[in-house]
Amino acid sequence: MAGVPKRILKEIERLHNDPVPGIDVESVNDSVRYFKVVMAGPSQSPYQGGQFSLELFLPEEYPMAPPKVRFLTKMYHPNIDKLGRICLDILKDKWSPALQIRTVLLSIQALLSAPNPDDPLANDVAEQWKSNEKQAIQTAAEWTAKYAV
Amino acid sequence: MSEGTHPLRPRPVPRNFLLLQELENGEKGHGDGYCSYGLDKSDDTFMYNWTGTIFGPPGTPFDGRIYRLRVYCGDQYPKQPPKVWFITRINMPGVDQQTGAVNPREIECLDKWKPSNNINAVLRSIFSKMTKRESRLAQPPEQTTYPTPLPATGN
Amino acid sequence: MQVTIKSSDGSKHQVDVEEADTVLMLKTRVSELLDNTPVASLRLIYAGRILKDADALSVYKIADGNTIHLVKSGPKKPAAAPAASAAGAISDGPPQEPTTQQPQQQPSATGGAGGMPDMASLLSSMGGMGGMGGMGGTGGMGGMGGMDFMPQMTPEMLEQMYSNPMVQQMMQQVSSNPELMRSMVESNPALQQRLTPQMREMLADPGFMRMVTNPDIMRATAQLQAAVQRAQGGNNGGSSAPIGGGGGGGIYNPWAASAPMASAQPDPPAQDSAVPPAERFATELQQLRDMGFFDEAQNIRVLTRTQGNVSAAIEILLTSPPSM
Numbered sequence: 001m002a003g004v005p006k007r008i009l010k011e012i013e014r015l016h017n018d019p020v021p022g023i024d025v026e027s028v029n030d031s032v033r034y035f036k037v038v039m040a041g042p043s044q045s046p047y048q049g050g051q052f053s054l055e056l057f058l059p060e061e062y063p064m065a066p067p068k069v070r071f072l073t074k075m076y077h078p079n080i081d082k083l084g085r086i087c088l089d090i091l092k093d094k095w096s097p098a099l100q101i102r103t104v105l106l107s108i109q110a111l112l113s114a115p116n117p118d119d120p121l122a123n124d125v126a127e128q129w130k131s132n133e134k135q136a137i138q139t140a141a142e143w144t145a146k147y148a149v
Numbered sequence: 150m151s152e153g154t155h156p157l158r159p160r161p162v163p164r165n166f167l168l169l170q171e172l173e174n175g176e177k178g179h180g181d182g183y184c185s186y187g188l189d190k191s192d193d194t195f196m197y198n199w200t201g202t203i204f205g206p207p208g209t210p211f212d213g214r215i216y217r218l219r220v221y222c223g224d225q226y227p228k229q230p231p232k233v234w235f236i237t238r239i240n241m242p243g244v245d246q247q248t249g250a251v252n253p254r255e256i257e258c259l260d261k262w263k264p265s266n267n268i269n270a271v272l273r274s275i276f277s278k279m280t281k282r283e284s285r286l287a288q289p290p291e292q293t294t295y296p297t298p299l300p301a302t303g304n
Numbered sequence: 305m306q307v308t309i310k311s312s313d314g315s316k317h318q319v320d321v322e323e324a325d326t327v328l329m330l331k332t333r334v335s336e337l338l339d340n341t342p343v344a345s346l347r348l349i350y351a352g353r354i355l356k357d358a359d360a361l362s363v364y365k366i367a368d369g370n371t372i373h374l375v376k377s378g379p380k381k382p383a384a385a386p387a388a389s390a391a392g393a394i395s396d397g398p399p400q401e402p403t404t405q406q407p408q409q410q411p412s413a414t415g416g417a418g419g420m421p422d423m424a425s426l427l428s429s430m431g432g433m434g435g436m437g438g439m440g441g442t443g444g445m446g447g448m449g450g451m452d453f454m455p456q457m458t459p460e461m462l463e464q465m466y467s468n469p470m471v472q473q474m475m476q477q478v479s480s481n482p483e484l485m486r487s488m489v490e491s492n493p494a495l496q497q498r499l500t501p502q503m504r505e506m507l508a509d510p511g512f513m514r515m516v517t518n519p520d521i522m523r524a525t526a527q528l529q530a531a532v533q534r535a536q537g538g539n540n541g542g543s544s545a546p547i548g549g550g551g552g553g554g555i556y557n558p559w560a561a562s563a564p565m566a567s568a569q570p571d572p573p574a575q576d577s578a579v580p581p582a583e584r585f586a587t588e589l590q591q592l593r594d595m596g597f598f599d600e601a602q603n604i605r606v607l608t609r610t611q612g613n614v615s616a617a618i619e620i621l622l623t624s625p626p627s628m
Binding site: 172177181188199200201202 | 353375
């Protein structure tokens with residue numbers, strides 16, 4: 001493959017040979033930069049039982065720049081907006097080339113377990129999460145049942 | 150083909166990430182001050198339907214008016230150009246007076262479409278057409294609109 | 305959060321806002337940043353959407369660091385400014401001087417410099433008329449954009465206008481276009497309040513509507529155009545040029561389709577005093593009837609007094625006791 005850094009090829013190889021439990025990564029049209037991801041909702045969270053689709057793209061500058069990732073499945077989560085964009089520091093200013101596709105996906109999965117309504121992307125959801133967490137969690141579970149099957 | 154043969158060959162960004170970038174550019178107001186655009190609905194996951202505005206160029210019959218447009222980016226975007234309609238009525242060459250549909254043959258950016266073009270470039274190209282002598286026509290009353298077209302879905 | 309307000313002229317302002325703030329609140333802030341540009345003339349656009357005054361910013365998902373576009377519409381200057389600056393510019397020299405290129409356009413009325421500012425601002429606020437002579441060519445019609453007809457017309461200005469003989473001449477033309485009149489009034493609530501009941505009736509009279517089809521309107525418009533050029537000629541149109549609007553004369557013009565007619569100089573109606581007034585002022589009498597003035601004898605008396613000037617006649621008819 002022309003111009004693909006060895007680093008990316010190695011990452012793909014490892015994801016294939018040593019998959020992350022609950023996270024399935026598949027190349028789109030044999031691309032080495034564009035992937036469809038299916039992530040299982042973490043247990044003990046309102047996303048439990050759901051299968052969530054994401055898309056991930058490694059820009060030209062990767063690994064100097066972070067991967068671009070977003071959910072395609074509708075999510076009720078204070079750090080995920082209506083277009084599935086994710087508010088996560090390592091995807092922005094806390095990115096380090098030492099991180100990988102694998103660590104990014106694991107961090108996203110962790111974010112599902114531990115929503116952070118104080119650093120929201122979806123403000124109305126964050127509001128609900130802070131004012132009535134029980135109700136918010138119930139809504140998240142309802143959305144999971146509705147959209148993430 | 151060995152690794153590094155075409156180190157500078159541009160790698161196309163997938164449609165969705167391209168459109169996410171365009172959305173961000175629209176929200177940040179990059180570019181000049183005469184065009185603005187964003188998603189028609191904020192939960193349109195695949196970002197098909199966009200809404201744009203063009204501010205009537207000064208010194209033209211469109212001066213002082215704000216034109217609303219609808220831009221549809223299909224699954225094949227940006228290989229295929231977007232489809233564009235005026236929502237606000239406008240009398241200018243290349244705009245169907247029944248539907249507001251913009252004839253791509255009449256707008257340079259659409260006629261000579263390149264995947265490196267984007268929504269902003271399309272609006273700019275229409276803006277440019279509005280400044281042309283041929284567009285100096287009598288205009289319909291302000292704030293009248295074309296009949297709403299059915300929303301396009303998929304491709 | 306902080307948002308950027310970006311004008312179409314490229315200038316930018318940073319504004320701190322809360323998500324719960326309304327669009328109107330933001331406009332008020334922007335107005336203060338822009339030398340108190342009237343809030344009503346500010347339009348804000350975010351990501352392709354025109355923001356509505358009553359909505360909270362959160363409705364549009366405006367986030368920190370985003371940019372909101374600003375478009376100024378309608379009159380680009382506060383109400384007092386056009387008159388003041390026009391007065392300054394025009395009173396620098398006799399009004400006749402600048403129009404030497406077309407002697408037949410010499411102002412014929414006796415209004416003098418004092419009357420000019422009102423007319424200039426009146427005409428510039430009519431916006432659309434300026435495009436008659438060729439879109440974009442005339443420049444300096446003030447870029448009023450045809451957005452809002454005469455929103456800056458104050459009742460005071462209207463009164464001054466009526467009392468000025470030169471403007472009365474103009475009003476004759478204006479009054480033969482009811483739509484213009486109507487939108488002028490409708491766009492100005494203050495003016496609406498000040499309207500006499502007679503004026504209201506006049507505006508509601510279907511006779512006004514009939515006159516839309518009057519071929520005289522086109523002639524009248526052409527005369528207005530000529531007057532516009534007179535009014536503008538003195539100062540290269542600079543007095544009423546907008547601050548940020550790009551100015552050009554090629555503004556929206558409801559009559560653009562008939563623009564070629566504008567260049568034809570209308571013939572002044574033949575005024576032969578040997579002809580009896582009822583005949584001589586037949587057209588004007590019809591106009592008065594159409595506006596609801598049915599006292600033929602009185603109409604003739606008044607028209608004779610005003611030498612066929614319909615709007616001056618209306619002025620007299622409206623302000624005098626019915627019996628005269």
